[in-house]
Amino acid sequence: MARRPIRPKRPRVRRVDYPRRGRTNWLRWAPSWRQVLSAALLGLTALAGLFAAVYASVDIPDENAEASRQGTVYYWADGSQLVSVGAVNRQNVTLADIPDSMEHAVIAAENETFYSDAGVSVKGIARAAVSMVEGGETQGGSTITQQYVKNTYLSQEQSAKRKFKEFFISLKLSNKQSKAEILQGYLNTSWFGRGAYGIQAAAVTYYGIPAKNLDPSQTAMLASLLKGAEEYDPSGGKGNHQRAVDRWEWILDRQVENGMMTKAERATYKKFPEPRDAVKPTSLGGQTGYLVDIANKYIKKRSGLTAKDLARGGYRVHTTFEKDRVQQLERAVRSVRRHDLAPKKRPADKYVEVGAASVRPEDGAVVAVYGGADATTRFANNADTAGVPVGSAFKPFVLAAALQKGGGITLDSGYSSTGRLITGGPRPATPTTPSGGGVLPVPVLVPTTLRDALIRSANLTFERLGKDIGLKKVKEMAVAAGLHEESLARLDKSFPLGTSTPSAVRMADAYSAFSNGGMRAEPYSVTGMTRDGEAIEGFGKPEPQRAMDTSVANDVKDTLGIAAWTSLAQDKKFDAFAGSGNLDDLSAGATDGDDRMKSAWFIGHAKGLTTAVTMFRNKPGTPQLLGMQGVGGDDSERGNVFPLRIWTAYATAK
Known part of the structure; x- marks a missing residue:
């Protein structure tokens, strides 16, 4: 049988000349200008087609579909409803x-x-x-x-x-x-x-x-x-x-x-x-508006939601605020204002404002605040607004910074008559040996120890102490305790005397480190938040951080306790409380009557809460604070006794 002739294979025709024939080395892989242009046109055509397809598929939704908004409900710490904000x-x-x-x-x-x-x-x-x-x-x-x-x-x-x-x-x-x-x-x-x-x-x-x-x-x-x-x-x-x-x-x-x-x-x-x-809005009257304000600030900080987002509503917000504590604090303020201030009779009693906040030291929970007489008539929240000089209530941070630095500085340290810091407290001088025999060592006594200086609020001692240990160290201690750096004054010689302007919330939280063994947590006001049944992330309880050594915190706390009882004893109205036993675990800091400040403060720890109370004068439309001279009469020490009275009435409330 004859064989069929073998036909030669036809060369394969390539639709795209790539790699390019007739080129060697890397030139085979370099596309021609025609290929580049063709690819670009093809890509643009595809993009245009995709754009047209997407444009055709996207419809304009129904207008105002998001306009039907729910109210946002805020709850007390016990789960009962605080307020619904929905209009x-x-x-x-x-x-x-x-x-x-x-x-x-x-x-x-x-x-x-x-x-x-x-x-x-x-x-x-x-x-x-x-x-x-x-x-x-x-x-x-x-x-x-x-x-x-x-x-x-x-x-x-x-x-x-x-x-x-x-x-x-x-x-x-x-x-x-x-x-x-x-x-x-x-x-x-x-x-x-x-x-x-x-x-x-x-x-x-x-x-x-x-x-x-x-x-x-x-x-x-x-x-x-x-x-x-x-x-x-x-x-x-x-x-x-x-x-x-x-x-x-x-x-x-x-x-x-x-x-x-x-x-x-x-x-x-x-x-x-x-x-x-x-x-x-009127539903946010009294203290309610201030509570919502503090909760909303915390929400925006932790979740990233804006005021605009919150205004759309539909959220369920669980707060740390305790209804009975808020009411007790408000009653305490109103009681002192009613009995001790007479704005119609004394011009100095006009424009007096009060701010206060209670923080739980163990975890930083903001339990109660007093932001002003009524949130519908005064927008600024006195409890959570920086701008009021803290005065001598800042001195415990100076003392804590000195004790933390060490170097022999203790509560018994102090300054000699020549202005030299004597560390370690009273100590023997170098023995002298007159003719005829030796004598016993003569003790060098510190005129005023740091302990006494804090109790007496001795400005010169703390001015010197701040300079000797370094103002930067004092600032670092204040920030570690929880004060916002932006609320701290510039570092000059008056810095240790309290020219900084932290809020009442921050002062209460910072003082909690003294009563909590040197540990403090960021103040928080919201424990959880949901929308449409889904939890909003970001509301885990803040972890406590160490602000100072335990021994330092305890030393400052003990000294503040003496200062607190001394303050109570000096206020004739509350002589009876000095030995009543109504105040447990008492410790406090206050501004001094001699402070040339336009404010008065008292921060105390009792019944498991650290509470800061501030009083100042602020005329609407005037950015500067008015002087406190004459507030409450000549015996009020520039109104300095009133934060103490408010705190005591609150701390002893049943």
């Missing part, structure tokens, strides 16, 4: 009822290309994405349209997924709604702080007038709040006020740059339009 302060208005100056201020501040852009900022999205991928803070940079979409249609989570949705919904919304509709929606849904959603509520909250009556200066101030009401509300402290003024000026200047305001008109707005004092 959303918002009244929608049309652009016709919003002055043009508000529109100009918002566009100048937030999105100057609002009327010409497509509703999105690619640069802002990219910056936010890079930041989140790198694990940094979430970034802003969104257009007004994107912010409106976030306010109205999406959750407030900061995630790449939410940013992705925001981008495409903003594109669609920009094509569906007019710029006027978007701007109106944005101004009605934006958060302005103080519980106010929308420009109408903000105008009433901050200036007591409807939005249509706002002037350009006021609208510039309100526009500054959109950057973050928690940092730009002028009532939030000195730092807030300065930031608000700076941004207010910047927004007005930006309007001039963008042609929205003339230089002549800008020149008429020289004085910052101070808003009225913040007033909380």
Whole structure:
């Protein structure tokens, strides 16, 4: 049988000449310009197709789906309900009822290309994405349209997924709604702080007038709040006020740059339009508003939630506050004010404010606070606001720093008449040997020991002690005990005498280290929090940390105990308590009547709680504290006896 001829194999035709024929070495793997161009066009086509597919698949959600918000419920430590905060302060208005100056201020501040852009900022999205991928803070940079979409249609989570949705919904919304509709929606849904959603509520909250009556200066101030009401509300402290003024000026200047305001008109707005004092809803009256304020501060610190998030509601917050303790503290303050102050008869008794806080030393739980007479009439929380000089109540930290440093310094150490620190307490001098025989050693006695100096609140001794051991060491001890570094004064010779301005909560917590063997924990006010049945993370109990050696804490505590009983004995009103046995494990620190401070303090430990009480004078609208001279009459030692009386009435309450 004849064989079939073998046909030669045809060469395989390659659709893509890669690796490239006719090239050697690395050139075989280098694509041609045609291949590069083809790949780029193919990629762009794929991206365009993907973009179109995603754009078509993303729908604009139902408007105001998030607007139906629940109240947030706060609970006492025993599980009973403290308060439910649920009313959303918002009244929608049309652009016709919003002055043009508000529109100009918002566009100048937030999105100057609002009327010409497509509703999105690619640069802002990219910056936010890079930041989140790198694990940094979430970034802003969104257009007004994107912010409106976030306010109205999406959750407030900061995630790449939410940013992705925001981008495409903003594109669609920009094509569906007019710029006027978007701007109106944005101004009605934006958060302005103080519980106010929308420009109408903000105008009433901050200036007591409807939005249509706002002037350009006021609208510039309100526009500054959109950057973050928690940092730009002028009532939030000195730092807030300065930031608000700076941004207010910047927004007005930006309007001039963008042609929205003339230089002549800008020149008429020289004085910052101070808003009225913040007033909380009536359900937050009495001490309730102050308790919620402290809980919310802690929530924001531990969970990352903002005031805006909390205002949306739906949370269940379990606090450390004990109802009976809060009521006892409030009654103690009211009793002393009623019996010892007469503002209608004595001008010096006007504008007197009291702040107080009780902390459990074992774990730092804030058990009770007194923030002021009523949270609906005074927004500032006297219990948790830094700004009141602590005076001689700071001296125990100086003593603790000296004892901790060691080097022979003890409670029996002190200064000689020449100003030399004699360590170790009284000790024999070098024996002298006159003619005729020797004599017994003559003891060198310290005129005032450190123990006595603390009891008597001797300023010169502590000024010298701070200098000798180093002011930095004193500061380190105060911070280790729990005082915020930013509340501490500059390190000069008066620093050991109490020029720092910590809050009552922080002073109570810091003193707890003395009664707890040198251990202290960060003060906390929330034990747990849920939303829609799911736990919010971040509320584990703070772990106690060592602030000082046990022996140091005990030495200071024992000395403070003597100081406390001495203070009680000196106050004629409470002579009976000195030997009554009603106060157990008593230890305390106080400001001295000779302190040239505009405040009075008393911090004591009794019945398992460390409580700080402060009194000062503050006239509304005046940033500086008024003097305490004459408060309560000539025998009050500049009002110094009243924190002691408040503390004693509270500590002995049944």
